[in-house]
Amino acid sequence: MTKPKVLISDKMDPNAARIFEERGCDVDVITGETPEQLIARIGDYDGLAIRSSTKVTAAILDAATNLKVVGRAGIGVDNVDISYASGKGVVVMNTPFGNSITTAEHAIAMMFALARQIPEANTRTQQGEWPKNAFMGVEVTGKTLGLIGAGNIGSIVAARALGLKMKVVAFDPFLTPDRAVEIGVEKVTLDELLARADFITLHTPLTDETRNILSAENLAKAKPGVRIVNCARGGLIDEAALAELLESGHIAGAALDVFESEPAKESPLFGKPNFICTPHLGASTTEAQVNVALQVAEQMADYLVNGGVSNALNMPSLSAEEAPKLRPYMKLAESLGSLVGQLAHGNLTQISIEREGSAADLNGKPITGAVLAGLMRQYSDTVNMVNAPYLAKERGLDVREIRHDREGVYHTLLRVTVGTEQGDRSVAGTLFGSEAPRLVEIFGVGIEAELEGNMLYIVNEDAPGFIGRIGTLLGENGINIGTFHLGRRDAGGEAVLLLSVDMPIPADVVAKASALEGVKVVTPLAF
Numbered sequence: 001m002t003k004p005k006v007l008i009s010d011k012m013d014p015n016a017a018r019i020f021e022e023r024g025c026d027v028d029v030i031t032g033e034t035p036e037q038l039i040a041r042i043g044d045y046d047g048l049a050i051r052s053s054t055k056v057t058a059a060i061l062d063a064a065t066n067l068k069v070v071g072r073a074g075i076g077v078d079n080v081d082i083s084y085a086s087g088k089g090v091v092v093m094n095t096p097f098g099n100s101i102t103t104a105e106h107a108i109a110m111m112f113a114l115a116r117q118i119p120e121a122n123t124r125t126q127q128g129e130w131p132k133n134a135f136m137g138v139e140v141t142g143k144t145l146g147l148i149g150a151g152n153i154g155s156i157v158a159a160r161a162l163g164l165k166m167k168v169v170a171f172d173p174f175l176t177p178d179r180a181v182e183i184g185v186e187k188v189t190l191d192e193l194l195a196r197a198d199f200i201t202l203h204t205p206l207t208d209e210t211r212n213i214l215s216a217e218n219l220a221k222a223k224p225g226v227r228i229v230n231c232a233r234g235g236l237i238d239e240a241a242l243a244e245l246l247e248s249g250h251i252a253g254a255a256l257d258v259f260e261s262e263p264a265k266e267s268p269l270f271g272k273p274n275f276i277c278t279p280h281l282g283a284s285t286t287e288a289q290v291n292v293a294l295q296v297a298e299q300m301a302d303y304l305v306n307g308g309v310s311n312a313l314n315m316p317s318l319s320a321e322e323a324p325k326l327r328p329y330m331k332l333a334e335s336l337g338s339l340v341g342q343l344a345h346g347n348l349t350q351i352s353i354e355r356e357g358s359a360a361d362l363n364g365k366p367i368t369g370a371v372l373a374g375l376m377r378q379y380s381d382t383v384n385m386v387n388a389p390y391l392a393k394e395r396g397l398d399v400r401e402i403r404h405d406r407e408g409v410y411h412t413l414l415r416v417t418v419g420t421e422q423g424d425r426s427v428a429g430t431l432f433g434s435e436a437p438r439l440v441e442i443f444g445v446g447i448e449a450e451l452e453g454n455m456l457y458i459v460n461e462d463a464p465g466f467i468g469r470i471g472t473l474l475g476e477n478g479i480n481i482g483t484f485h486l487g488r489r490d491a492g493g494e495a496v497l498l499l500s501v502d503m504p505i506p507a508d509v510v511a512k513a514s515a516l517e518g519v520k521v522v523t524p525l526a527f
């Protein structure tokens with residue numbers, strides 16, 4: 001098997017490259033390239049490991065013809081076009097916890113730097129001024145800290161602030177009352193937070209709802225003398241309005257690690273009173289960088305080498321232990337999806353995926369993804385289990401997952417049923433042993449077959465002589481039969497013949513088979 005190739009395109013701890021190599025990937029570290037250079041290079045790679053500098057745009061994804069996974073060594077994925085990646089079947093994963101403590105500590109450091117004006121005092125002291133009378137700070141003890149966003153980082157900041165004897169109020173629409181009690185904060189509205197907080201710190205992602213959350217209007221509502229810290233994302237604060245309110249003194253200080261446009265080489269905030277900043281250093285500690293580098297490389301290698309999925313933003317998780325157990329099911333699921341897609345005609349409105357016996361205990365999401373990938377492959381060559389659920393949704397297909405506790409005839413069974421204009425069409429399969437996928441039912445007829453390579457599906461009247469006639473026709477056309485499987489509804493009724501052949505069956509042979517006596521349906525299949 002050829003080794004998966006991974007490109008690390010942002011500065012990353014060397015542990016990432018080491019882990020990729022140890023886990024069986026070839027890795028190149030090429031950082032600081034322009035988008036055009038990355039576009040020219042990316043087609044060679046199966047995996048792309050990034051931080052926040054590389055922008056994974058639609059243009060890059062279009063050029064990434066082999067790409068299977070983008071791994072973000074860090075938290076924010078606003079530099080990745082996730083919906084486009086999903087459409088392309090590329091998994092996007094991040095490392096949601098590796099730099100949280102480090103970033104929370106940076107926010108606390110910024111708060112203290114603001115409270116005591118440390119950066120300016122340091123600069124002027126080193127310039128030889130000894131400006132002892134120029135600086136009067138404030139204590140944080142007893143003050144109110146307003147958290148906007150109380151997720152992983154926000155809750156760590158809260159814990160540190162409580163240790164500093166601050167009162168913490170939080171605005172986060174997704175914070176439950178129980179969780180607020182657990183992390184020791186008072187849940188408030190944004191207006192209440194603005195009215196009460198002596199310090200405000202932001203810890204939300206940048207979304208349509210959070211963009212400009214500290215707008216000019218909201219900044220004006222903040223308590224006079226407030227100090228604001230942003231170690232989350234640029235774009236959460238109106239930077240021009242913040243600059244004006246620092247100038248007027250309504251806001252006593254602001255500390256930003258992140259800017260709306262990065263790298264921020266100029267800004268209306270530069271030089272404003274009590275404005276301090278760092279160049280997106282929130283995650284920059286040795287500990288955090290080792291954490292995220294190790295984790296992203298482990299996760300990406302798991303996916304590329306074993307099919308394990310963790311911390312993906314566009315796909316359900318699948319542990320590296322589960323992956324080998326699920327592999328034969330995924331093959332079965334994909335074949336059943338493909339079979340039903342090739343046989344059921346017309347507009348499909350609904351699909352249900354039933355799991356019975358041992359299959360009922362498995363993680364259903366990847367199985368569903370594989371069924372949909374098989375089904376949708378007839379519409380697109382680039383479909384896989386990552387983008388198939390998105391394509392199915394786009395086409396308005398109603399997808400249902402059903403698990404049965406009941407014991408059936410088979411120790412394990414997957415059944416796929418599609419709703420068509422002609423009614424429901426159902427196929428089912430099992431595993432022989434624990435590894436070998438087998439079809440066991442097709443549209444209500446019991447039949448045992450491997451679904452592989454080129455096949456021919458025939459429905460005919462169950463009458464003597466037919467098998468000889470089809471065998472002769474294929475033989476006369478130089479088509480060798482590999483396997484031959486028969487099933488029927490009842491004696492003398494409708495019979496199903498599923499045979500595998502060593503080459504694709506030409507259209508004229510399909511037409512001749514359709515013209516044979518007693519034949520109702522002939523469909524060539526490919527798996």
Ligand SMILES: NC(=O)c1ccc[n+]([C@@H]2O[C@H](COP(=O)([O-])OP(=O)(O)OC[C@H]3O[C@@H](n4cnc5c(N)ncnc54)[C@H](O)[C@@H]3O)[C@@H](O)[C@H]2O)c1
Binds near residue numbers: 148149210280281
């Ligand atoms: N400066 C840095 O270097 C650095 C480092 C790490 C993370 N970050 C950024 O910090 C942010 C937070 O990270 P996290 O790990 O805590 O994320 P998280 O997902 O754990 O928490 C985000 C919180 O924001 C809340 N939220 C969402 N929409 C909201 C809204 N409209 N109003 C208020 N709250 C809202 C969510 O409910 C959640 O609790 C992310 O944007 C991340 O990219 C920055």
Ligand SMILES: O=C(O)[C@H](O)COP(=O)(O)O
Binds near residue numbers: 099280283
């Ligand atoms: O979201 C994150 O993890 C931080 O913004 C860190 O970004 P960085 O990896 O570019 O330092």
